[in-house]
Amino acid sequence: MKVKVKFFAALKEVFGVEEREVELGKGASIKDLLDTLCDSPRCRQSVFDDSGKLKMRIQIMKNRLPIQSFDGISTRLEEGDVISIIPPMFAG
């Protein structure tokens, strides 16, 4: 199945693209997607912390909702999903 991934703000530069399509096996999760996307140490460090957990600073949306409203990083993907990966912005 194919999903579309969109990177935002500083992550566009880290991943070198603004969006890409990714081919994944049926039943793949957000975690599987991130493992596929993070093909360099720099990409990996921007998404995962030292213990391999998703950084709390990264917000991931599956279509119109954050992955926390599904199963977090274990959220199952479906054909045609649009996944948005956003770095944190909190300053005023």
Add this chain to the structure above:
Amino acid sequence: MVLGVLTGNEIARYRRQISIFGKNGQKKLKKAKVFVAGAGGLGSVVLAYLTAAGIGSIRVVDNDIVEPSNLNRQILHWDCDVGREKVTSAKEKLEKMNANVKLEAISATIDRDNVEELVAGYDMIVDAMDNFSTRYVLNRAALSRKIPFFHGAVQGFYGQVTTIIPDRTACLRCIFPEAPPPATPAVVGVTPGVIGCLQAGEVIKYILGMGELLEDRLLIWDGLKVEMDEIPLEKNPHCRDCGSQSSL
């Protein structure tokens, strides 16, 4: 200042925008009461443009003192203001900018206990805060009062904006269920300039009922590439702040 009536002075100073939305539009701005949470980078810009536009009543709340490291972006605060309360410094500049606007400055930390009292009587809340815990407090206050909440946040050359309308759009918690951990932000001054202007523009359009708002749209500004991207949003039915299970 008489509400609902424009003086000759006001008609003269707002001429270039009255030509867009008429005296009735200007009267709507004059009748509006806007609550601005924060007098920092975003707050400086939001307050300056809302004051210049002729919003009738503005209340600004911030708990901070002006520090030298604020001055690269918090343009209402100048060298001579270091050590002063931000709200006092802001009010002084804004009153000189436009004496027609009724400005109220409160030096306080917004929290769950005082938020209802602080925003009471105001028609909308502008988020010019620097942290998510206060943003969630304001989000809930906006939801419980059913008034719009204009979110903005910045980081470096990047920023985000969305307009939250209770019962109609995703709330802040629908979009960001968890706060990012606190850190000292790095911000280039022009970024809150861009984002604060977008927020002020949303406020003005909301009051006038003109154009389209950033409803269920998270706009992300990339100042390095000079691009604006958007993420479509929707209300999360299980949201702990606005969902059916929420305690509001």
